[in-house]
Amino acid sequence: MQELKIIKSTTLKDKPEQVGDFGTIFTDHMFVLDYEEGKGWHNPVIEPYQPMLVDPASAILHYGQGIFEGMKAYKTNDGLVQLFRPRDNFLRLNRSAERLCIPQIDVDFVLECLNKLIELESEWIPTKEGTSLYIRPYIVATESFLGVRPSHKYKLFIILSPVGAYYPEGLKPVKILVEDKFVRAVAGGLGEAKTMANYAASLLAAQEAKSKGFSQVLWLDGVNLKYVEEVGTMNIFFKINGEIITPALNGSILPGITRDSVIKVLKSWGLTVNERKISIDEVVEAFDNELLEEAFGTGTAAVISPVGILQYKDKKMELKDFESDSIAHKLYDFITKLQYGKENDTFDWIKSLS
Amino acid sequence: MQELKIIKSTTLKDKPEQVGDFGTIFTDHMFVLDYEEGKGWHNPVIEPYQPMLVDPASAILHYGQGIFEGMKAYKTNDGLVQLFRPRDNFLRLNRSAERLCIPQIDVDFVLECLNKLIELESEWIPTKEGTSLYIRPYIVATESFLGVRPSHKYKLFIILSPVGAYYPEGLKPVKILVEDKFVRAVAGGLGEAKTMANYAASLLAAQEAKSKGFSQVLWLDGVNLKYVEEVGTMNIFFKINGEIITPALNGSILPGITRDSVIKVLKSWGLTVNERKISIDEVVEAFDNELLEEAFGTGTAAVISPVGILQYKDKKMELKDFESDSIAHKLYDFITKLQYGKENDTFDWIKSLS
Ligand SMILES: Cc1ncc(COP(=O)(O)O)c(C=O)c1O
Ligand SMILES: Cc1ncc(COP(=O)(O)O)c(C=O)c1O
Numbered sequence: 001m002q003e004l005k006i007i008k009s010t011t012l013k014d015k016p017e018q019v020g021d022f023g024t025i026f027t028d029h030m031f032v033l034d035y036e037e038g039k040g041w042h043n044p045v046i047e048p049y050q051p052m053l054v055d056p057a058s059a060i061l062h063y064g065q066g067i068f069e070g071m072k073a074y075k076t077n078d079g080l081v082q083l084f085r086p087r088d089n090f091l092r093l094n095r096s097a098e099r100l101c102i103p104q105i106d107v108d109f110v111l112e113c114l115n116k117l118i119e120l121e122s123e124w125i126p127t128k129e130g131t132s133l134y135i136r137p138y139i140v141a142t143e144s145f146l147g148v149r150p151s152h153k154y155k156l157f158i159i160l161s162p163v164g165a166y167y168p169e170g171l172k173p174v175k176i177l178v179e180d181k182f183v184r185a186v187a188g189g190l191g192e193a194k195t196m197a198n199y200a201a202s203l204l205a206a207q208e209a210k211s212k213g214f215s216q217v218l219w220l221d222g223v224n225l226k227y228v229e230e231v232g233t234m235n236i237f238f239k240i241n242g243e244i245i246t247p248a249l250n251g252s253i254l255p256g257i258t259r260d261s262v263i264k265v266l267k268s269w270g271l272t273v274n275e276r277k278i279s280i281d282e283v284v285e286a287f288d289n290e291l292l293e294e295a296f297g298t299g300t301a302a303v304i305s306p307v308g309i310l311q312y313k314d315k316k317m318e319l320k321d322f323e324s325d326s327i328a329h330k331l332y333d334f335i336t337k338l339q340y341g342k343e344n345d346t347f348d349w350i351k352s353l354s
Numbered sequence: 355m356q357e358l359k360i361i362k363s364t365t366l367k368d369k370p371e372q373v374g375d376f377g378t379i380f381t382d383h384m385f386v387l388d389y390e391e392g393k394g395w396h397n398p399v400i401e402p403y404q405p406m407l408v409d410p411a412s413a414i415l416h417y418g419q420g421i422f423e424g425m426k427a428y429k430t431n432d433g434l435v436q437l438f439r440p441r442d443n444f445l446r447l448n449r450s451a452e453r454l455c456i457p458q459i460d461v462d463f464v465l466e467c468l469n470k471l472i473e474l475e476s477e478w479i480p481t482k483e484g485t486s487l488y489i490r491p492y493i494v495a496t497e498s499f500l501g502v503r504p505s506h507k508y509k510l511f512i513i514l515s516p517v518g519a520y521y522p523e524g525l526k527p528v529k530i531l532v533e534d535k536f537v538r539a540v541a542g543g544l545g546e547a548k549t550m551a552n553y554a555a556s557l558l559a560a561q562e563a564k565s566k567g568f569s570q571v572l573w574l575d576g577v578n579l580k581y582v583e584e585v586g587t588m589n590i591f592f593k594i595n596g597e598i599i600t601p602a603l604n605g606s607i608l609p610g611i612t613r614d615s616v617i618k619v620l621k622s623w624g625l626t627v628n629e630r631k632i633s634i635d636e637v638v639e640a641f642d643n644e645l646l647e648e649a650f651g652t653g654t655a656a657v658i659s660p661v662g663i664l665q666y667k668d669k670k671m672e673l674k675d676f677e678s679d680s681i682a683h684k685l686y687d688f689i690t691k692l693q694y695g696k697e698n699d700t701f702d703w704i705k706s707l708s
Binding site: 021022023024026030049050051052053054055056057060061062063064065066068099100101134136138140144145146147148149150157159161181182183184185186187188189190195196197198199200201202203204206207222223225232233 | 376403404405406409422488492498500513535536538541543555556586
């Protein structure tokens with residue numbers, strides 16, 4: 001690989017006083033890497049954040065051959081910059097790449113470039129409680145060609161966006177609608193890849209759920225519309241009569257990094273977590289028998305989202321008021337403390353910037 | 355709607371002597387229409403074909419909220435320009451839009467603009483037997499925003515590409531592999547929309563099939579991997595013991611315009627076509643009993659593609675050598691004659707440019 005080139009922006013943007021809506025403000029620079037068949041990945045560069053020229057016949061405007069990741073950089077009270085399991089995000093990017101016929105990247109090299117980019121932009125990382133710098137690596141097909149086959153050209157980008165606290169006033173339970181008509185993904189499809197298609201497939205269901213006052217949908221499996229899969233942008237956990245359960249990774253669920261962290265943390269606390277099939281009927285039955293003790297989502301954006309209301313068809317399940325000795329609350333505290341350097345990292349998940 | 359603005363290119367490209375690979379050469383101009391929430395569709399313009407500026411956070415690079423169409427303009431021996439059922443393509447675009455939470459377009463207006471664009475580019479329509487001008491209308495989400503929700507901004511494009519004859523030496527049977535592992539779409543998903551996700555989902559299966567010497571895959575349903583759905587970019591028909599069968603539109607199959615035309619032509623010939631569920635086992639059994647008389651794909655690109663070899667797992671089904679009195683051949687002749695103005699259009703499918 002060539003050496004990373006750094007082209008600094010001659011004018012810097014004003015950093016916002018307060019971080020506003022998620023994903024609308026971007027930092028001064030971005031990382032770009034090109035791929036061309038025969039040449040491989042080449043031309044790594046950190047350059048000013050700017051629009052790019054895209055041909056109207058570019059593959060990415062037609063056939064959805066694109067994948068992405070989402071992760072965060074956190075600033076500790078001592079001003080140290082920390083990433084949470086960044087390598088796992090790039091390993092997942094490579095797994096998504098395989099499914100989408102996109103060439104593999106050199107994870108170590110791209111991680112190095114990410115570190116340099118964040119170093120350069122470290123003043124963009126907000127410092128208020130719960131804020132962070134959202135990191136969006138993505139790869140898109142860029143060949144100008146209208147046929148349906150893998151592109152011969154790609155671009156990898158990493159862009160950065162300062163984001164506010166998800167729960168500025170402490171954990172707030174969310175309202176979730178169990179989706180019983182639309183399907184996000186099915187075994188043999190793209191569900192376990194972090195690729196555009198899955199999000200496109202989610203738009204209409206999410207829109208209908210929002211219009212009914214829910215914040216996200218809970219997807220059921222595409223074959224039977226029976227087994228629980230995951231929430232819009234989170235994996236899901238239940239605590240039923242003492243048993244902690246999350247749907248097993250079955251090919252149509254995104255293997256969340258927060259999901260994996262939660263499982264490992266719970267195990268380190270001596271609790272068992274069962275990764276298994278769980279039907280929505282089992283959840284309803286548990287609720288009816290007053291055995292549904294908790295439900296919560298896990299994901300990079302909110303870390304942990306306790307479920308306050310879960311609605312399945314006409315059945316509205318209100319979960320007990322969120323209490324601070326719940327598992328959801330304990331997990332949230334523990335993982336966010338790790339991320340902000342307030343908890344000793346025995347898992348080797350934190351990568352501090354040198 | 356504002357009036358269509360036409361900005362002519364000051365330099366025109368050389369038109370190719372011979373049309374080469376599909377989808378690589380584009381004409382001098384394109385049609386562009388903008389959408390913004392609150393403003394609706396606006397700013398219709400025919401302008402020079404050129405790259406556009408895309409922000410790295412543009413929705414289309416992340417969440418796959420994009421749809422498209424594919425159709426053709428044909429030149430008759432008298433130099434007349436003809437479109438085949440263009441309104442149906444834009445009606446389908448609107449149905450795809452609905453599924454993808456994209457605002458509806460005014461079909462009549464866009465058809466008018468398309469006519470003007472093709473008029474301007476009519477010299478680009480190749481005249482050799484079987485050649486045509488491929489028309490690619492598409493809509494992409496263009497808001498710069500990283501959240502998962504429908505974009506507030508869109509662009510509609512129509513670009514044009516001269517294409518060669520699909521079968522320069524007459525109909526050639528294709529080799530198709532029945533896909534028994536990967537799934538393209540499932541009921542409740544995006545299968546019946548012409549949207550990026552479905553093509554992204556097809557890449558790996560198609561690549562594996564190509565490496566084994568097949569030209570496309572035949573998809574089975576996502577629930578049971580049992581019922582026949584469609585081919586990569588074609589719908590599928592079988593003739594079994596005299597019965598003509600095509601899978602019924604079930605929500606996960608693209609409602610092909612060629613499929614619809616074939617059904618109507620066959621009916622006009624006094625033949626019955628059954629749109630019904632058909633399992634791959636039924637096809638194999640018919641083959642074993644020497645009752646599988648024909649199989650062919652239907653789609654805009656090739657019109658009709660007779661299947662020469664259909665392979666399901668270890669079962670290689672070789673279909674009888676293509677004969678000119680087959681239904682596939684008759685349909686191909688009839689529909690291409692309509693398209694090139696050599697057959698009287700009793701269906702009202704042909705729209706000649708004024
Ligand atoms: C569909 C989906 N499931 C689950 C997750 C949670 O994954 P992670 O914990 O890696 O953020 C996300 C968000 O990234 C997602 O988009
Ligand atoms: C998935 C798929 N099925 C079927 C078809 C055939 O549709 P049509 O006859 O409208 O070209 C196409 C091509 O457009 C397609 O992409």
